[in-house]
Amino acid sequence: MGVGSAAGVAVLGGGVVLGVLFVLRQRVAPEPVLPLWVFRRRILVTTTIASLAIGAVVLGLTSYVPTFVQISLGTGALVAGFSVATMTLGWPVAASLAGRVYLRWGFRTTSLLGAVIVALGAALLLMLDDTSTPWEVGAFCLVVGVGMGFSAVPTMVAAQSSVGWSERGVVTSANMFARSIGSAVGVAVYGAGVNATLGTHAGHPSGPELATAVHRVFVGVVAGAALLLVAVLLMPRKVPTDAVVVPADDGATVADEAPGQTVGGAA
Secondary structure (H helix, E strand, O other): OOOOOHHHHHHHHHHHHHHHHHHHHHHHOOOOOOOHHHHHOHHHHHHHHHHHHHHHHHHHHHHHHHHHHHHHOOOOHHHHHHHHHHHHHHHHHHHHHHHHHHHHHOHHHHHHHHHHHHHHHHHHHOOOOOOOOHHHHHHHHHHHHHHHHHHHHHHHHHHHHOOOHHHHHHHHHHHHHHHHHHHHHHHHHHHHHHHHHHHHHOOOOOHHHHHHHHHHHHHHHHHHHHHHHHHHHOOOOOOEEEEEEEEOOOOOEEEEEEEEEEOOOOO
């Protein structure tokens, strides 16, 4: 089913109609699933777009790098898995350090550092072909993983810190939902590009043919990294909070109004 076919147009058109109906319903619902005020705050819009880009980049690598390493580079499934697993190693290590960085330098600066590293790793992926080694693939995925650790965590915490406790569940779920949408849309676009490149050889491609097709995926990953970088650049330099919860004398908690307070330092 092609995008330009009757079925493809019907699916896309149906998606647009359902999206409009969803927005209209959320505007009048007493307890909306996704409150529309989320899309009226700059910090929430930019971090949501960043999360969407992160989802697209991650699914592009986890979906196609193992296949590329196994078929195009002629390795076994175990080596192919380890090649992309380096991303999941660099991510938590960088994330554990990100907290110290954004407390000192701010959310935007830390996220910008991560986005630049992701863009660097994505650009390195463009150098891969059927003559590359699994070590090169693993090293480049490690760079992307480190960048994700420095960008995914600060953008999420920045969004959470910009709202009160009663709204953090909504903000967190919206951010994670955007990542899921980015993953779904991204992998669909990547798959369409790969299938279009392979054509009739999609069932049993040769190593060089698959390498050419996966190169398109890497181009898409670069585009996702660029979107992440732009979203982070558009983040406000300071993250104001509307209220700070402090302990009262009787052990309860009260909210002190503190407009303009900055969480996570100055960026």
